[in-house]
Amino acid sequence: MKRVVITGQGTINALGNDVVSTISAMSKGHCAISDMDFPNIDRLSIKIGAQVKGFDPKDHFERQQLGLYDRFTQFAVIAAREAIAQSGLIFDGELAETSGVVLGTAGGGLQTQDENYRTVYEDGKNRVHPFVVPRLMNNAAVSHVSMAHNLKGPSFTVSTACASSNHAMGQAFNLVRSGAAPVMVTGGSESMLCFGGIKAWEGLRVMSHDGCRPFCATRNGMVQGEGGAVFVFEELEHARARGAIILAEVAGFAMSSDAGDIVMPSVGGARRAIAGALKDAGLNPDDVGYVNAHGTGTAANDKTETAAIKEAFGDHATSLMVSSTKSMHGHLIGGTGAVELLACIAALKDGMIAPTIGYQKADANCDLDIVPNEARHKKIDVAISNAFAFGGLNAVIALRSV
Amino acid sequence: MAQAVQDKIIEIIAEQAVLDPSEVSTDMTIEELGLDSLGLVEAVFAIEEHFEINVPFNANDPAASEFDITSVKSMITAVQDLIKVQNG
Numbered sequence: 135m136k137r138v139v140i141t142g143q144g145t146i147n148a149l150g151n152d153v154v155s156t157i158s159a160m161s162k163g164h165c166a167i168s169d170m171d172f173p174n175i176d177r178l179s180i181k182i183g184a185q186v187k188g189f190d191p192k193d194h195f196e197r198q199q200l201g202l203y204d205r206f207t208q209f210a211v212i213a214a215r216e217a218i219a220q221s222g223l224i225f226d227g228e229l230a231e232t233s234g235v236v237l238g239t240a241g242g243g244l245q246t247q248d249e250n251y252r253t254v255y256e257d258g259k260n261r262v263h264p265f266v267v268p269r270l271m272n273n274a275a276v277s278h279v280s281m282a283h284n285l286k287g288p289s290f291t292v293s294t295a296c297a298s299s300n301h302a303m304g305q306a307f308n309l310v311r312s313g314a315a316p317v318m319v320t321g322g323s324e325s326m327l328c329f330g331g332i333k334a335w336e337g338l339r340v341m342s343h344d345g346c347r348p349f350c351a352t353r354n355g356m357v358q359g360e361g362g363a364v365f366v367f368e369e370l371e372h373a374r375a376r377g378a379i380i381l382a383e384v385a386g387f388a389m390s391s392d393a394g395d396i397v398m399p400s401v402g403g404a405r406r407a408i409a410g411a412l413k414d415a416g417l418n419p420d421d422v423g424y425v426n427a428h429g430t431g432t433a434a435n436d437k438t439e440t441a442a443i444k445e446a447f448g449d450h451a452t453s454l455m456v457s458s459t460k461s462m463h464g465h466l467i468g469g470t471g472a473v474e475l476l477a478c479i480a481a482l483k484d485g486m487i488a489p490t491i492g493y494q495k496a497d498a499n500c501d502l503d504i505v506p507n508e509a510r511h512k513k514i515d516v517a518i519s520n521a522f523a524f525g526g527l528n529a530v531i532a533l534r535s536v
Numbered sequence: 537m538a539q540a541v542q543d544k545i546i547e548i549i550a551e552q553a554v555l556d557p558s559e560v561s562t563d564m565t566i567e568e569l570g571l572d573s574l575g576l577v578e579a580v581f582a583i584e585e586h587f588e589i590n591v592p593f594n595a596n597d598p599a600a601s602e603f604d605i606t607s608v609k610s611m612i613t614a615v616q617d618l619i620k621v622q623n624g
Contacts, residue, residue, distance in 0.1 A: 201578065261584060264577040
């Protein structure tokens with residue numbers, strides 16, 4: 135089996151419009167959650183979210199592209215540009231024909247659906263723009279990234295709700311590890327912050343009105359974010375041969391299914407995914423220094439995740455640093471695992487352990503070292519990132535410093 | 537009226553072809569304009585929106601459509617006829 139390393143990273147999310155600004159915001163414990171701004175917000179009871187602000191698509195795309203790119207595609211294309219530029223790779227010849235793109239998204243072109251349902255139902259118009267279908271399809275982001283960078287190998291979209299990006303990156307990892315592709319561009323993006331998107335979530339009654347406080351006794355739900363992150367996964371010898379800068383190694387990946395409930399998480403499913411990722415990477419529990427938690431800030435997730443971490447890590451659970459960066463960038467649903475991998479890379483590369491902000495009061499059911507409120511600086515060798523989706527689909531990825 | 541329709545259609549086509557309206561002459565063909573299939577569909581949409589008409593155009597086989605897209609001139613004539621029939 136080949137070894138897989140990360141040679142590029144890119145992002146746009148509410149914390150920053152690139153990797154440097156995002157990591158800087160995380161290290162300062164900045165909160166990007168605030169009042170949202172979009173049509174009909176007055177009819178929503180949930181008014182807060184982590185929106186990407188100060189972003190004008192016209193600064194990044196030509197008219198033709200703007201007509202074809204939903205916001206989730208815009209985020210993916212921008213993040214991919216940054217990641218691929220950092221990697222220094224240019225895809226042509228055989229490299230182009232064997233390298234591909236795997237991205238995660240849950241809602242796909244939800245903004246496009248929302249706008250055009252409004253056009254036909256609310257405005258009563260009988261005609262929609264001809265590009266509604268190519269904009270809204272869940273694979274639009276993957277396809278546009280492939281076209282922008284001449285990636286002609288295996289490419290597809292993975293949609294597993296909140297675990298979409300982790301599942302996507304796991305597929306990319308295994309494609310490179312198996313030798314099927316020398317390079318895979320992978321990650322995910324999401325843009326659900328629109329009237330219909332938030333209205334649907336309101337119905338579930340799992341959203342917080344006042345903030346995201348993972349693992350805190352006063353937590354009262356999740357807060358949504360938007361954006362994306364994209365990485366270049368490259369076969370180790372391929373990267374070394376061209377003298378690429380290696381950010382981290384992707385050491386292992388595992389998936390599990392709860393086969394239990396469509397919304398409630400399970401300790402067993404989460405534990406099996408965590409333990410599976412360590413086994414896949416050939417790591418012992420005490421090799422791990424940092425866990426980027428799923429940490430949604432809901433009563434059920436954080437309690438369940440704490441129990442799963444304790445079962446998977448045993449005695450080492452108390453010496454682990456575990457944080458949920460969703461407290462800062464919100465829950466990006468299908469794009470969340472990708473943005474959270476940035477925190478894992480920063481932990482390995484710079485020793486910057488991103489905090490869980492908004493922490494007010496200890497909860498006996500969440501008694502882990504959750505790096506409350508302030509970033510910590512400590513050298514670690516292994517970080518894992520958890521993602522546990524609605525529908526009980528779990529995906530955990532393990533990174534190692536190189 | 538006829539001149540206004542012609543000017544608007546040229547404006548729509550020019551935008552899709554990424555040309556200045558002054559560079560578009562009525563005897564130019566779709567190929568000469570460099571309009572691809574998506575650009576053509578978007579132009580038809582813009583024509584429908586602006587003139588509040590339905591254009592009988594099938595992207596599966598544009599040549600077989602009732603809407604004659606042979607040239608800028610044929611499109612202008614077709615739109616003028618559609619306006620007459622549909623908006624009386």
